[in-house]
Each structure stands twice: as C-alpha cells, then as structure tokens.
Amino acid sequence: MKNDEKPKENAVHAAIDRLALGPIWRKFFARRVPKARWYYGDGATLLLLLGILIITGFALGLMYSASPDTAYASVVNITHHQLMGWFVRGMHYWSAGMMVIIVLYHLFRHILLGGYLPPREGTWVIGVLMFFLIIINSYIGYTLRWDERSVYAIRVALNIFHRVPWIGDELVYFVQGGWTQGSPTLSRLYAVHVIFVPILLLGLASYHLYLVVFHGVTTIPERLNPPETAEEQKELYDRLKHHEDEGETFFPYTMVESQIFAFVIFCVVLGLTLALGPRELMPEANFTETSFPSEEWWFHWYSAWVAYLPPWLTTWFYLGFPLLLFLFLILVPFVDHGANRGLRRRPLAVGMIVITVLGLLTLTGLRLESEWTAWPTKELVPLPVQAQLGPDAQRGHQLFTEYSCISCHALGGNGGDVGPDLTSLKVRLSADELRDFIRQPPKHVAMPAYGERLSSEELNALVDFVLVAQTFPQKY
Amino acid sequence: MDRRKLLTLTVAGTGCAIAGAVGVPVLINMMAPAFAESDIEDWRPVGPLTDFPVGAMQNREVVISDQKEHHKLSRRSLYVWRRSDQEFVVYSRACSDLGCPIVWDQGSEWFFCPCHGGIFDKNGERRAGPPQRGLWKYSNRIQNGVLEINVRSVPPMA
Ligand code: FES
Numbered sequence A: 001m002k003n004d005e006k007p008k009e010n011a012v013h014a015a016i017d018r019l020a021l022g023p024i025w026r027k028f029f030a031r032r033v034p035k036a037r038w039y040y041g042d043g044a045t046l047l048l049l050l051g052i053l054i055i056t057g058f059a060l061g062l063m064y065s066a067s068p069d070t071a072y073a074s075v076v077n078i079t080h081h082q083l084m085g086w087f088v089r090g091m092h093y094w095s096a097g098m099m100v101i102i103v104l105y106h107l108f109r110h111i112l113l114g115g116y117l118p119p120r121e122g123t124w125v126i127g128v129l130m131f132f133l134i135i136i137n138s139y140i141g142y143t144l145r146w147d148e149r150s151v152y153a154i155r156v157a158l159n160i161f162h163r164v165p166w167i168g169d170e171l172v173y174f175v176q177g178g179w180t181q182g183s184p185t186l187s188r189l190y191a192v193h194v195i196f197v198p199i200l201l202l203g204l205a206s207y208h209l210y211l212v213v214f215h216g217v218t219t220i221p222e223r224l225n226p227p228e229t230a231e232e233q234k235e236l237y238d239r240l241k242h243h244e245d246e247g248e249t250f251f252p253y254t255m256v257e258s259q260i261f262a263f264v265i266f267c268v269v270l271g272l273t274l275a276l277g278p279r280e281l282m283p284e285a286n287f288t289e290t291s292f293p294s295e296e297w298w299f300h301w302y303s304a305w306v307a308y309l310p311p312w313l314t315t316w317f318y319l320g321f322p323l324l325l326f327l328f329l330i331l332v333p334f335v336d337h338g339a340n341r342g343l344r345r346r347p348l349a350v351g352m353i354v355i356t357v358l359g360l361l362t363l364t365g366l367r368l369e370s371e372w373t374a375w376p377t378k379e380l381v382p383l384p385v386q387a388q389l390g391p392d393a394q395r396g397h398q399l400f401t402e403y404s405c406i407s408c409h410a411l412g413g414n415g416g417d418v419g420p421d422l423t424s425l426k427v428r429l430s431a432d433e434l435r436d437f438i439r440q441p442p443k444h445v446a447m448p449a450y451g452e453r454l455s456s457e458e459l460n461a462l463v464d465f466v467l468v469a470q471t472f473p474q475k476y
Numbered sequence B: 001m002d003r004r005k006l007l008t009l010t011v012a013g014t015g016c017a018i019a020g021a022v023g024v025p026v027l028i029n030m031m032a033p034a035f036a037e038s039d040i041e042d043w044r045p046v047g048p049l050t051d052f053p054v055g056a057m058q059n060r061e062v063v064i065s066d067q068k069e070h071h072k073l074s075r076r077s078l079y080v081w082r083r084s085d086q087e088f089v090v091y092s093r094a095c096s097d098l099g100c101p102i103v104w105d106q107g108s109e110w111f112f113c114p115c116h117g118g119i120f121d122k123n124g125e126r127r128a129g130p131p132q133r134g135l136w137k138y139s140n141r142i143q144n145g146v147l148e149i150n151v152r153s154v155p156p157m158a
Helices: A005-018 A021-029 A038-063 A071-080 A085-113 A121-143 A148-162 A168-176 A183-215 A220-224 A230-242 A250-276 A297-307 A311-335 A347-369 A391-402 A431-439 A456-469 B003-035 B068-074
Strands: A032-034 A247-249 B043-048 B057-063 B075-082 B088-092 B103-105 B110-112 B119-121 B126-128 B140-143 B146-150
Touching (some): A005 A021, A021 A250, A032 A250, A038 A071, A038 A085, A038 A183, A038 A250, A085 A121, A085 A250, A085 A297, A085 A347, A121 A148, A148 A168, A148 A311, A183 B068, A220 A230, A230 A247, A247 A250, A297 A311, A297 A347, A431 A456, B043 B057, B043 B075, B043 B140, B068 B075, B088 B146
Antiparallel strands (some): A032 A247, B043 B146, B057 B075, B140 B146
C-alpha cells in the first residue's frame, strides 16, 4: 500500500458505519434544540450520579457479603482495609444522598414550570416511576450496611407493611422472607438494591431520555405564549429549534451548561467524600443492645412528621401518604389543564412547592432536636453556679434523677424536652399544687403518678427542690 | 380466518404461552414466603423462676430461632416482669409504632422509645407519642420451674 494514512481513516469510518454511530450523533448530539437555561442541568446531573452509583456499586458488590453474619464485617473491611475502599463507599453514599436532593429539585422544577404539560405527560409519568425507585433504593442502600441503624430501618418498613389491612402478616412474611428477620431478609434487600431497581432504573432512564429527545423540554417562549394543545406546542418547538437566535445545536452549546451544573454537583460529592468520608458505621446489627437508631438525613423529615401524628391517624398516614403521593404525582398532568408554563403564571404550583420545601426543612430541623424523645440518664441535672440548696432540696436534686424526672423535664435547658422545662413554667406551682401534681398528675398529662412510689419525705424533698428550681434562670 | 389474522394469533399465542410458563411459576416461587405457616407455637426458655424476683422488671436475652446463618439476629432482648408469684408479663422490645427498640426507665417505671416519642407504662399501655396500641406481649407459661415464651406469639416483625 502506498499511502499509510488512508486505510487508517477508512478503519475509523468503517467502525462508525458498522456501529451505526452516525445516526446517534445526528439525532442526539448534533440535533437542534431551543435554547435552554443553566438550571436545566439537573437531568444531566442525575444521569451522572446514577453512573457514579453504578460504577461504585460494581466495586462494592465485588467485596460485599450479603449474609447477616458476615455483611457488617465485609463493610468494615471495605471501609478500613481495602485500598481506596473508603473512597468508593464515600462516593456511593454521598452520590445517593445528593441524588435524593437533585431528584427532588428536578421534580419540583417541573411542577413549577409545568414541564409535564402536553405533549410531555409520558416523560413525566416515567419520571415519577423513577422517582419512587430512587427513594426505595436510597432506603435499602443503608440497610445493607448491616449496622444497628440498618436493622431498625428494616423494622420500620416492616411495621408499615404490617399495617396493611387483612394481609399485614403475609406481607411481612413476604418482605422479610420468613417468619422473622434473618438471612433471607438481607438477600432480598440486596437483590432489590443491586438487581431489580438498577435494571428498572436504567431501562426507564433510557426511555425517559428518548422521550426528552423526542418531545423536547419546556422552553422559554412556551412560557411567554402558552400553547393550548400538544399540536401547537410541537409546531412552536419545531419553529424554535431551527430559529437563528432561539435555537442552538445540542452539542456543545446546550450540553456545556448541563455539564457544568453536573460538574459542580460532582465536586460537592467529591468534597464531602474527601472531607467526611463514608457514613460512619454504628455497632453491628443486633436486637439486644440499647440503641438509638436513626434514619439517614434525607428521611429525617418523615420521622419528625410521624412524631407529631396523633395515634388514630398513624395507620392512615403510613399507608396513605406514599399512596396519595404516588397518585398525585402520576395524575398531575391529567388534572392540570392550564396551558401556563413558567413560575410567574403558576401561583398554585409555586405556593405548593414553597410550602413543601419549607415543610421539609422545618421537619428536618425538628428531627435534629428530637424534643419528643425521653431517655433514661443517671446524671444529676447541673445547677446554676449561684444556686443555694438546703439539705432537703439537695436530696430532692438527687431524687430528680433517681426518679427520672430529668428524662422528661429540663432545668435551664439541661435535660429532657418531653415535659415542660421547670425553669420556664408559665404558671409557677405552689408546694401543695406540686405535691398533688407529682402524686397524681391530671388525666390528660403524660406523666407517671408517683403517689405510691414516693415516701412523704421523698415527696417533700423533691417538691423543695422543684420550688427552688423554678426560680433558676431559664438558661444556664 | 385469513392468513394475516392466523399469524397474528400465532405470535400473540406463543408469546403468552412462554410468558405464562415462565412468569407464573416465578411469581409463585417469589411469593412463597408469604404463605409461611403462621399458627405455629415455638416455646423457648427464658430462665428459671428463681431468677425473677416478684415485682421486678428485667431485661433478658432469648434465642428465638436455631438458624445458623443469622444467629446474631436470633438473639432478642426482651423485658420480663414478674407481676406476681405466678404471673409474668413478657414484652417485645419492638415499639408498637414502627419497631424501634424501647428502653425501660427504672426511675419513672416507663418505657421510652428512641424514635418518635413513644412512651409506655409498666402495663405496656401507650402513654405518649404516635403508638396506636400497647406493647407486644409474648404469651408465656411456666414449665418445670422455668419461664418459657412462645416466640411466635408476637407479630412477625416484632
Ligand atoms: S417507633 Fe416508637 S414511637 Fe415510633
């Protein structure tokens, strides 16, 4: 052969041709689209996070042992002994948390802008399915660590299933794979986390993307002149993408903005991993120790919500909330018949999202305080420096802990928050009133009656102490 | 019937046959655990009567199953209260709200749940928080001077 370069070029061309890459390039990358805004990058970000989760998941799956007696040890091994294990686990953990945040952002954005309006109902419905899959996997993910937090997370889910009328027991048997939590429970969670959900997610994500390419995404001019029907929208969309100023080529003009958005989020994930590492492990899964389990931070709001539910509502809430949320989300595009897109013309959507976001943040804050939790302690409640206690009150100070008053009542902000802080009572009680209250609290008050347990000396000492304590400063 | 219709039916028919032949057994197989027998009794020892002073609430560990591959999970701690000489109350530590592990507080003689503020009194009655019912109790009996519980007498997740 005389010319060395030609066959090479031909080989590349041949590969492109045999792999049919040309149409992909033209239909996907080189296609014309209406101009988008930087905040449209959340979709690309989700794709990136899914990618990271899958790749890091591959690595974790090679070392993880899905058996109750070895699972925890394998996670410890990955984290502390395997080369770069902490990094891989950290990236997996933080990408998962970030994915929950970004998927909420993605969902909220489309409610705000009306992204689901015709002809994009299909894109939306697929998206809603993916949203639930992501939430499910973000839940199962931390059960696989098999520490205390894991087994109680499983129990919470099982207790919710148990509330289903008629088939509660059967459903629990089905989910845990036997009559109690054990080896099959972990196998099931593992299978769902690494097989069922990822396969479904990948399939749905591909379809979602196909629909995004096919029907496009909501555009700025759509907001200015809301198209009434799907046909009108398609016409407008076609006009826009070939328009000199309003349209652009997807690669690199649209893509660069999405990519930068995704890159910023990636840097956050990376930064968190480097700064904090993977989620620290609690003691190994067990049902014997005294433990203080808690959900991952992206579910804190739910716990706070539960804490404030009246008991009669709980079953309805546990079953109804996910169901209603699902129905609401699936049905939104078929119920919302307005043509308006963009936040300025959608006050109802804006109101809803603002309330939702504020609600989530407030509830998360409440959970971090967890003021509803009483907890036994052997510590004496600290006293203000200048406090003078007589001998009786001193005894009372000890009884305050001995009888666990401190588990529920704080003094000057020190102690439980379930009952009122005794230094900030609105009405101070007299000695007699206190005595009666401690002996037999009124019916509606959730406080034990100490009448039969305290001797009268003890009662007097305790009352003495509380009388003094009522005069302490509200914070010390 | 024309040829086209026959061919359509053939495609649909063979497709459904395959889907059914694989799908139905798979479904039944996956559902199998749901049909586990539920009216089984499984009595396990908690300890000799002499271990339990009358009136005291005690924390005890019991092995609730013989499964080798998850023996760590099979150990459960529970609360035993000898209410009177012959009368015992055995509580599961799973909160009746969503299953978090309750703790006995000797000072107040109440049980606290660490999750959503569930509080129960000595009798297992709900006193505060979201729990809708009292604590789960194991049925118990005394056999040759040993306290035994039926580990299958509380709901499967407790
Ligand atoms: S699990 Fe005990 S109060 Fe919710």
